[in-house]
Amino acid sequence: MNREDIEFQGEGDATLRGWFYPAKNTSACAPVVVLAHGLSCVKEMHLDDYAAVFAEAGLNALVYDHQNFGDSDGAPRQEVDPVLQYRDFRNAITYAITRPDVDASKVGVWGSSFSGGHALMVAAIDKRVKAVVSQVPFVSGSGILRRLIRPDFIAHTRAALGGDRLHRFAGGEPTMLPVVTPDPTAQAVMPATEAYEWFSKTSADRAPNWKNEMTVRSLELAGEYEPGSYISRIAPTPLLMIVAGEDAVAPFELALDAYEEAREPKQIIVTRGGHFDAYSGPGFDECSAAARDHFVKYLRA
Template sequence: MNRRYPDTSHVRLREIKSTFTAEGALCAATLYVPADASPDQALPAILMVGGWGSVQRALTSSFTHSFVEAGFAVMEFDYPGWGESGGFPRQGINPWRRTRVADTALAHLKAQPMVAAHRITLWGTSFGGGHVVDLASQHPEIKSAIIQVPMLDGLATTLATPPLRLLKMATLGLLDLLKPGRPIYIPTLAKPGEFGTMDRDEAWQAMEIALDAWKDRAYDNRVAARSVHTMPFYRPWLRLKDVKIPMLMIGATGDTVAPFVSDKVRRVGNPNVQVIEVDANHFDPYFDPLFPQMLAHQLAFLKQVEVSEEKPLAARIQRTG
């Protein structure tokens, strides 16, 4: 697939920088709103929850800009130790800690003057898709949730890693846990066949295309080796049964980075979860030519939720009864 980063430069928006404290760190956040939005306007909002090596705008800016163009306020944030956020050690990942940070980010978003706190959608991609499952199961007051190429089963993701590479990562991870001081780092993304946490599904090409689109930004392509030891035990698909809000799940049938566990999703059978499968790998959804299709599914879902909320109670009872 000939990938291109989607061009959303035509979207007129305003950026509002802020910070919030989570897990003892000062976290950076950016709220994007339509340029012509009034300061006293309460907008429906979307909280963007990034993935494994995510920082603000990393592969998400096209979605963010497109949601703003559709009339939403959209907030991105950096996890502690990543991007513009404080916190040490740098570049470490603990999924349960990240979920708590995302929960604090949600509270921060609700408090923003231009946000309608009762009209918030959670949006998660890759590893962040798992965090959104966790949050959605804990927040029945949230309007809806969207997850794409979600990492739902850390055990399946771990077992998808080539054995020799997995052994090397596990060994370095153990040494990182045992040694004092500065972490042992390993590449987050790598070229095919080279050592890193993600070398499949044209991961390196995805990073290069994104960096070319950023131009003015660098990316710290490292993750603390100890992070890999959390992966097998993080299995958010087990919380799918507890999701009480409308959720759109888009899985990629060719995903070898975070294999889409469609069998487990079907086994849960939660009627609140709408599942769409696309013929793609883990990184294709962020780029043209697949991006417009992914965005169309998500905008249609958001409209569907809005229409459903606006229907009279009697009509809803008749439809569900």
């Protein structure tokens, strides 16, 4: 698959880097789908596989690393700022539509996990978007934290957040927290066993630049993020939501509740398996085909 290394300006003048996959089997300018990844992830973690499927269907595809992660610039490193990230999603759209091979009137956005929430936000507030796919989405920071942080850890977590604020205020370096851990009782951003197994395997096989750490402040910022509250504003942009029926990382009940608030046109697919099954094997085939068909229907028709 031919692809082009790209870079564009993000928020705060940071340079963001990624790949552009040209649409196959077309000589005219084609629609574009902008893709971004989940919490702490880098583009090598199967974003390229989704982009290749879309390109084969005659859609340009643009993937990139979030600011502070992977090949993109930005500091503090390994810090997730959801507002910064969804604004950079919009900057990626702006870059894409300036390209001569892109039809600026036909833009799609695809996001998975944490960026599944970004896709909802961007589609709601940026009407350049004409189709959206939100896969195993993060829809409520407060809802997820209530489910993922054990009750006996809440006081310790609050103390850690307060201590980190004081430490940074005094000029100290950000406190770091593991993204995943082999011990499900230990503190981590995603303590689920399936998260540890997926990140360990995927980083070893294809993403050696992924780092198993995030700033403690990332947890605080993510907990304040409520992209699902914008979902009713997406219409009339067509929405496809893909939910994993056994998702313990971004609890599927939250996604189902959010979907009920969305307006037509909308479609939901509930797949078997957990949060990470969409990135390989039969789960990838099902999810990528559904997303491809959604974008082809609404962007190429």
